[in-house]
Amino acid sequence: MDKKKTAVQDIDRTVYDIKDKVDASYQVEGGLTPKIVSEISDQKDDPVWMREFRQKSLAIYNKIPEPNWGPSLDGLDMSRIITYIRPKTPMRGNWAQVPDDIKNTFERLGIPEAERKSLAGVGAQYDSEIVYHNVREEVKRQGVVYTDMESAIRDPKLAPMVRKHFMKLVPPTDHKFVALHGAVWSGGSFVYVPPHVKVDIPLQSYFRLNAPGAGQFEHTLIILGEGADLHFIEGCSAPKYNVANLHAGCVELYVAKNARLRYSTIENWSKNMYNLNTKRALVEEGGTVEWVSGSFGSHVSYLYPMSILKGENSRMEFTGITFAGKGQNLDTGAKVVHAAPHTYSNINTKSISKDGGVCTYRSSVEILPEAYGCRSNVNCESLMLDDQSRSDTIPVMDIRNDDVDVGHEAKIGRISDDAIFYLMSRGISEADAKAMIVTGFAEPIAKELPVEYAVEMNNLIKLEMEGAIG
């Protein structure tokens, strides 16, 4: 007898898919040449060191081959990607001054409302440039700096700090697409939290890519002073076009002694997006980095936030969920390097594949020879909703001393018939039982998300059940 499968609906993308007319004040031609990179420098009035840095990165980009592992990048034709599009507005500190079409986009995404309700500061990027940046007065008074990268580079007080840290943690030599980022990066946020300052409510940057065939290459640099505490939220979306778009952002997080940083991301790029993003944190003694990562969008993703536990007793926690539907190949996971004694890492991920979607969980846990007394735990679970989809688990552990406690658990399967039977024996319909189980599967991740994102995620995994399931 044919089994009737439960239909789990695709994510409703209506809000994200509304396209604005592309009204750029300036855009470079498609492709990548020293001339284009130099034009970007001209447009941004780069200081000399940045001009040189961009050209050097371009040279590295041309030398490094594409990765020989991971999802296919055949659909990505760099000669057609527009690397820089400046929207027709300067950066504003007041939504009223942002042009209506751009403002409406962010209104639809709920950003200004969230800012009023629950955020300490907001940055909003539209295509290549930040169009809005604002931070609450009381947070500013604590000495917290939250601004766009370009302003930080030009600010005489901040410039030395930026130059000292910019792409030092993630050098352009790391891989091909971070070299690309070094050459054409634009926009993004700079955050500095002074020592012992705790920012009670989160800061949020939202990245919106509107133009078809374009790339977004924002750079996020966050520096926490000793004992500082911050929650930073990043959101991304784009409308769906029939041409490939590219996102190759870079996030560098410096977590000083005893500081704590939580970095939450809900990525919901459209399904024509190649999301080749690089994120890395350097954690000093007693510091903590917590990653919360939800990957729902994109056609192809390569995303593995990395934590380098450099100081003794530093910690990392990674909580991630990936949901791949039709036409999606999402290769996600985490990397951690235990470079100091008594460091701790905990990776907990869930992935769901449906309608021919491909999820790959990929990770590495490295414990260096001098890093004794370390503990690491990895737990990854995958759920297959049909037999057209695919889910691979590719973890690596490399342990170079004996004084460690390393555990790894992986599980894969579908919704258990027993669990459905049990719930049904309690009077719950089969459809509701399935819905409960899938929601329960994602719940440990949902509870780590900020409330408004948890709601968004619940909408994203909205279930629609039909008929009986065998």
Add this chain to the structure above:
Amino acid sequence: MTMNFALKNVNALPTPTWNRLGINDTNLEVGDAVFAPYSSNPLSALPDGVSVSPLPFPKADTETGMGRDAADFVLANRTYGLSLRTEAGIRVAEPVKLEFRLDGENPALADAVDISAEENSEITVVMSYRSDAGFTGFHGGLTRLYAEKGAVIHLVQVQLLGETCTHFDNVGAFAEEGGTIDIIQTEIGGKAAASGVKTRLDGEKSSLIMDTIYFGDGNRSVDMNYVAEHIGRKTKSEIHVTGALLDESEKTFRGTIDFVRGSKRAVGHESEYNLLFSPKVRNRTAPLILCAEDDVEGQHAASTGKIGENTLFYLMSRGLSELEAKKLMIEAQFRPVTDRIPDESLRSAVMETVQGRLSGLESME
């Protein structure tokens, strides 16, 4: 014929990951080996029901764990070859023994052994590799298994080579409906040892049981690549690896459960337990689950670390020295696997070798 080269990119992960980690495959130095026909007879008297088969191996294109190059290397330099077969319906309990020794007469061994079990038959083959003390030799093996409908093949490979030997075991297995492949590998010796096992669970309800123990000391390295390919419905794989690393030894384990679309109701379990005894060891693990089928159950668990303080404290409170307690823990870990070796003398040889090597622990105290 004199050979001096390395096998490149063997034991490759079925799906590669970051090159930086150096775990996608490995190279094995073969060194300066002279291949000549094996000069003595390693084969015990054949038990009733087992015969040397004149027939070609039923599936010549059977894939192996280490890959094509390692298989071709053995076939090109073969110094010993054997093809064993059991007839339909005959279940043979008594093991066939193949005992190889590397010495002045046989410094390099390349053995190709095929084992086929006809429908509903059963065969056990025990292969062991040893060398003269201090002798530097080479062993490379290709072992192919074919289990017809309902047949059971038990393969036991015990590697107790001296600490300067190079060794590899390249195994490929194929199971028809209800067929069982049951493999025990003990990787105890050699300077550099590699082993790869790929099993294609082709028929419905076919199964793989794989138990491995490894032991590393000095600056030895062990590199393993196991792949269980689930093709048929209701296929089952159990891969369990346990071992200990001392001194500056290194171990790499790649274990893949591959659920191919159509392998409905398949179940794959894999576990790995590593005990570490020195700050200079290196333990690498890549436990993959590849899945293109929803109606399956796959699980992997790994645990790596020192012997727990509590366990140690408990054993020492019962009057054991720290060294004795550690020896006991390793023995407890290996015993369930060694107990399944159907040869008393080989069973004790494994434990004696391990116990002897463990005396190295004393110097660490």
